[in-house]
Amino acid sequence: MASLDDLKKRISSVKSTQKITKAMKMVAAAKLRRAQENAERGRPYSEKMNNIILNLSNGIADFENAPKLLAGTGQDKVHLCVVMTADRGLCGGFNTNIIKKAKVFFHKLSESGKKIKIITVGSKGYDQLKRLYKDKIIERISFKESKNANYFDADKVGKIIIEKFEKNEFDVCTIFYNQFKNVITQIPQEQQIIPLKTSEKKDVSSEQNYEFEPNEDEILLNLLPKNISTQIFKAMLENSASEQGSRMSAMDNATRNAGEMVDKLTIEYNRSRQAAITKELIEIISGAESL
Amino acid sequence: MDQFNLEIISPEKSFLIKNDTEEVVIPAIEGYMGILKDHIPLISFLKPGIIDVKSKNESFNFYVDDGIVEFKDNTLSILTSNIFDLKEMDKNKVDKIVKDTEEGLKKENINDQERYILDQKIEVLNSIKSN
Numbered sequence: 001m002a003s004l005d006d007l008k009k010r011i012s013s014v015k016s017t018q019k020i021t022k023a024m025k026m027v028a029a030a031k032l033r034r035a036q037e038n039a040e041r042g043r044p045y046s047e048k049m050n051n052i053i054l055n056l057s058n059g060i061a062d063f064e065n066a067p068k069l070l071a072g073t074g075q076d077k078v079h080l081c082v083v084m085t086a087d088r089g090l091c092g093g094f095n096t097n098i099i100k101k102a103k104v105f106f107h108k109l110s111e112s113g114k115k116i117k118i119i120t121v122g123s124k125g126y127d128q129l130k131r132l133y134k135d136k137i138i139e140r141i142s143f144k145e146s147k148n149a150n151y152f153d154a155d156k157v158g159k160i161i162i163e164k165f166e167k168n169e170f171d172v173c174t175i176f177y178n179q180f181k182n183v184i185t186q187i188p189q190e191q192q193i194i195p196l197k198t199s200e201k202k203d204v205s206s207e208q209n210y211e212f213e214p215n216e217d218e219i220l221l222n223l224l225p226k227n228i229s230t231q232i233f234k235a236m237l238e239n240s241a242s243e244q245g246s247r248m249s250a251m252d253n254a255t256r257n258a259g260e261m262v263d264k265l266t267i268e269y270n271r272s273r274q275a276a277i278t279k280e281l282i283e284i285i286s287g288a289e290s291l
Numbered sequence: 292m293d294q295f296n297l298e299i300i301s302p303e304k305s306f307l308i309k310n311d312t313e314e315v316v317i318p319a320i321e322g323y324m325g326i327l328k329d330h331i332p333l334i335s336f337l338k339p340g341i342i343d344v345k346s347k348n349e350s351f352n353f354y355v356d357d358g359i360v361e362f363k364d365n366t367l368s369i370l371t372s373n374i375f376d377l378k379e380m381d382k383n384k385v386d387k388i389v390k391d392t393e394e395g396l397k398k399e400n401i402n403d404q405e406r407y408i409l410d411q412k413i414e415v416l417n418s419i420k421s422n
Contacts, residue, residue, distance in 0.1 A: 041304040048300060048368055052334060052361050151302040151372055210363075213321055213335040222336050223359060226372075233302050 004276065007269040011262060018258035024090065025251035032183070032244035038148065039180065039237040046234045049227055053196070055210065056220050067217065069162075069224040072195030073171045078115045080170035080194075081105065082161065084177040084235055085125030086243045087144045092250030094178060094186065094243055095124040101188040102176045106133065117170055121157060121236075149236040151229070158229030165194060177235035178242035184249055186242035193231050196224065293328035296366040297344060299353070299374065306374055309346060315367055316343040317360055318415075326367055333362040337371065339412035341419075352377040354419065356412070380419060389416050 057070060083102045085095045109116055119139045120126040126140045139160060143153045161173060173194035178186040212219055297312040298305065315326045318340025326333075337358040344351040358371030375384075395401070396409050 038303070042302055044298075044305055045300045045302045045370055048361070048370055049359070052359060052370075056334065154302075155372070210332045210334050213319060213324075213333065219334060219336060219359075226359070229372075230302060 004269065004272055007265060007272065011265045011269060014258050014261050014265065018255055018262065021251045021254040021258060025248055025255060028091075028244045028248040028251060032241065032248055034148070035237070035241040035244050036180070039241045042234065042237045046230050049223075049230050053220075053223060053227055056216055056223070057196075067220050067224055069165070069194055069228070070196050070220060073168070075171045076114070078117060078170040078172075079109055080117045080119065080161070080164065080173040082119045082121060082157070082173065082175040082232075083125045083129065084175060084232075084239055085120070085122035085128075086239070087123050087142055088243075089124060090250065091243050091247035092253075094246035095122075095128065097186070097188045098176050098178055099125065099128045101190060102129075103132075105174070105176075105190055119157075119160070122239075149233070149240045151233050154233035154236050155229045157232050158225065161194070161228055161232075162225050170194075175232065175235055177239045178246075180238050180241040180245060183245040186246055189235075191231070191235070193228055196227070292347075294346070295328045297369075298366065299342075299369045299371065301370075301374060302372055306371075307344075307351070309344070311346045312344060312367070313347060314343075314345045317369070318342065318355070319360065326362060328365060330362050330367075333360065335360050337369075338408055339415050341377070341415065342369070342374075354380060354415070357408075377419065382420060385416050385420050389413055389420075392416070 057066070081102060083098060085098050089095070106116055106118075116133075116136050118129065118133055118137045119141065120129060120137060121141045121143075123140075123142045123144065126137065126142075129137065141157060141160070143149075146153055164170060165173070172192065174190050174192050176188065176190050179189045181187055292313040294311045294313055296310045297307070297315060298309075299307040313327075317324050317326065318337050319335045320338050321335075323340070324335070337355055337360060339356050340354075342351075342353040342355055344353070354375045354377055355369075355371050356373035358369055358374075360370075361368045392409050392412050396406065396413075401409070
């Protein structure tokens with residue numbers, strides 16, 4: 001059994017760790033509220049954008065000649081995967097879950113003989129992927145300096161992707177991020193952004209006759225790159241809410257575990273103190289008796 | 292005058308939502324365009340310019356870089372990533388944007404359309420400054 005002094009030291013060290021985790025939890029809770037609000041406020045933009053694109057792509061007659069961002073290059077050989085993670089750790093399974101999802105996807109791709117290129121957004125993703133996929137990572141982006149997810153950063157990522165697409169460096173682009181469901185659950189997502197998947201086709205009857213200025217194709221050409229940035233931005237917002245949520249519950253757990261540990265150690269400490277006293281008493285009594 | 296809904300949305304937030312707009316003038320890519328109630332459904336995008344919003348007893352002026360416009364069911368939606376209230380644009384701010392734009396013009400790899408847009412932008416900004 002550890003000596004009394006050692007126990008005392010351990011108790012105080014666990015207590016100070018508990019203080020830190022508690023503080024981190026509070027900070028995460030405050031940040032989570034902000035991040036959630038931001039995510040909510042960002043929603044109308046991406047929804048509207050989606051609607052407009054849907055309306056436009058429904059109006060396109062020959063899909064063959066549609067912009068490549070919408071219709072794809074017609075090939076499926078090189079996949080670009082954008083893995084979006086946090087810049088900081090200590091947030092439970094947040095980063096690991098995204099990486100896990102991405103790795104499964106990579107595995108599937110490489111088994112079917114496709115080429116993979118990776119862009120990591122957020123330094124933690126790079127840290128976890130570099131061991132296995134170092135040669136495949138073509139770009140690593142990190143926004144450590146910016147406090148909140150902002151559109152400017154998302155646009156930068158979007159532009160990099162578009163630039164690479166225009167140089168024919170890849171055929172399909174998929175992004176990985178965590179979708180925020182609630183504080184306890186965040187669902188890792190893979191979402192294909194190039195070519196764009198227009199998931200729901202509206203009925204022709206509900207379609208409105210729009211006046212386009214200039215014409216559909218030109219508007220689409222202008223709109224699609226913006227949509228990429230918007231999707232990235234949406235992912236960033238979801239990610240930052242998820243990160244804080246995940247950190248909050250992780251730190252809550254840590255605080256609780258530390259509390260349990262302090263209780264256990266305190267009992268152990270008291271027991272050994274009692275044992276020491278009893279032992280001393282026995283020694284004194286038996287000494288007195290032997291006289 | 293008849294009124295319709297206007298929403299100006301930026302990626303970060305809903306910038307302005309009004310339901311008593313009477314007239315909006317937008318800098319569409321092929322020229323300024325005035326929108327009144329019961330306009331036919333429309334999709335277009337914006338070039339740098341000034342959005343002019345008029346309602347019964349107030350009016351707003353915004354500067355935009357670019358954006359997408361949709362008019363449908365008497366709701367005008369403007370999606371833009373870069374929008375400023377003209378009242379908040381002071382000279383220094385305008386000067387800074389003009390300088391950045393001029394830098395952009397100096398690059399060699401820009402095409403004619405980009406050059407046209409940037410030229411437009413400088414022109415609009417200079418007109419803001421002189422007012």
